[in-house]
Amino acid sequence: MRWAALLLSGILVLRGPAPQGGMPPLVAAAAELQHPIGILPPPPALDERRRALGERLFADPRLSGDGSRACASCHDLRTNGATSRRRDTGLDGLDLPLNTVTVFNASLNFRLGWEGRARSLAAQIEALLRNPAIMGARPELVLARLSADPSTVAAFREAYGRPPDGEALLDALATFQRSLVTPGSRFDRWLAGEAGAITPEEQAGYALFRGIGCVACHQGANVGGNLFQRHGIFHALAAPEPQVLRVPSLRNVAVTAPYFHDGSAATLEEAVRGMGFAQLNLVLDDAQIASIVAFLRTLTGSYRGTPLTPPP
Incomplete structure (x- = not known):
């Protein structure tokens, strides 16, 4: 896959003087591929009543079996959409097997979760609500709790x-x-034509990111999240299982x-050092x-106009 990234990084060398009538089809296609990373789209138009109800439920501990946690307990929307812990703790008091991924921009991934088991x-x-270690919720119990609350019933x-x-x-x-x-990143502003949004050093980093092959897996508007990949291609990287993962988005990775x-x-x-060695065989x-x-x-990027930050 590395050759594909190298091709993308250099494809504009095909461009030459355009003949009368515009660029030839091949050159026009090459121009469209100038940036394998696209601008993050704005949030879609949504039914505000359903969105507001979902936000309310996201913070509601009644969705967990023992009432001790909500979705927001592990996905902190005030910071980065996740936590700063290596692995969050399950209802059984033990560490969960996988790191908690941010919920921001998750809707743009082609599959959900590290292993990509969910398609929607x-x-x-x-799956998370039913998981005994994460939320441990029995649907009938959750619905009974919600149905006993007149304000929640009215919202539904x-x-x-x-x-x-x-x-x-x-x-x-x-x-x-x-x-x-989370739109509005400096990189997106640069892609949109704001030349001073990123520095020459940052532009050089983008060129290197493309040139060595990182962009073969991390591309598109979500800078990843759109394919599966085996980790540890050349050298071991992190825990050996699961061997194949959904490539994570690099949006808000900092x-x-x-x-x-x-x-x-x-x-x-x-992380960059490890990925270069394990996935690209580069030191x-x-x-x-x-x-x-x-x-x-x-x-x-920003959520509701405020740049995302790491948890304290």
Whole structure:
């Protein structure tokens, strides 16, 4: 896959003087591929009543079996959409097997979760609610709790025209998660034509990111999240299982430490060094790592007008 990234990084050399009538088709296609990373789209138009209900439910501990936690307990929307812990703690008091990924921009991934088992937000939400270690919720118990609250019943009736049921519960949470998009990063502003939005050093980091092959897996508007990949292609990287993972998005990566599926990389510099060696068989020097990290820091966006930050 590395050759594909090298091709993308140099494809504009095909461009030449355009004949009368515009660029030839091949050159026009090449121009469109100038940037394999696209601008993050704004949040989609959503039914505000359902979005608001989903936001309310996202913070509601009644969705967990013992009432001790909500979705927001592990996905802090005030900071980075996750936590700063290597692995969060399950209901059984033990560490969960995988690092908690940020919920921001998750709706733009082609699959959900590290292993990509869910094909839709609703399926992922239902799996997490039922998971005995994460939320441990029995649907009938959750719906009974919600149905006993007149204000919650009224909110469901306003949004769905009926009292709480499983389908409406999942749809409301999924609708809210579709709103968790973080546009406005400096890199997106640069892609949109604001020349001074990123520095020459950051532009050099972007060129290096493309040139060595990182962009073969981390591309598109979400800078990843759109394919599966085996980790440890050339050298071991992090915990050996699971062997194949959904490539994570690098959006907001500068504020979502620790890194990798087991949370074993504490810093972005450590993660870049490890990825270069394990996935590309490259020993990156400190200057190269600093250059790539400088670029990655430009990918931090904003939620409701406030830039994302790492948890305290």
